[in-house]
Amino acid sequence: MKRRLFVERTLYDDYTREYGSLKEKVPVFFYLIPKITKQAAIELAAQRTRHGETEPQVLMAKIADIEDSTNITFTLSDSHAAYWKKIKEAGLAFGGEVNIPDILPDHNKVFPFSMIEQIHQKYKAQAIRYEIQIWDYQLLEKMSYRILEKKET
Secondary structure, three states, X not given: OHHHHHHHHHHHHHHHHHHOOOOOOOOEEEEEXXXXXXXXXXXXXXXXXXXXXXOOOOEEOOHHHOOOOOOEEEEEEOHHHHOHHHHHHOOOOOOOXXXXXXXXXXXXXXXXXXXXXXXXXXXXXXXXXXXXXXXXXXXXXHOOOEEOOOOOO
């Protein structure tokens, strides 16, 4: 929990220092995985139960339908992996020396969603997934989406 709170606070502080204010102080997290199939997304959600999530679901939304992305940010891969170096420097446990992720030049950074295409062009050959942080709860209520079932045809 200490690591989770540290990452959330650091994401917020880093972003607001670099780009300006955000509507909320704590984000809602999603993954954006380029070229993923519906079935692969469902299988990944099922794997989340090993991380203590009891009923993970796959929510499919069209990025193009998002009217205002000013309160949406992203990191390369999971924010805990992206911020691994800062987590270690803060003296917090990351999960053992076995789980040390590769450090990319854009790790330990948080970006505005408007930069997703630019960053994706840089890393698309590496099959990077992105963690999306939404800092506007009302935006979530307005978004159209579809929740995938356990088996999609």
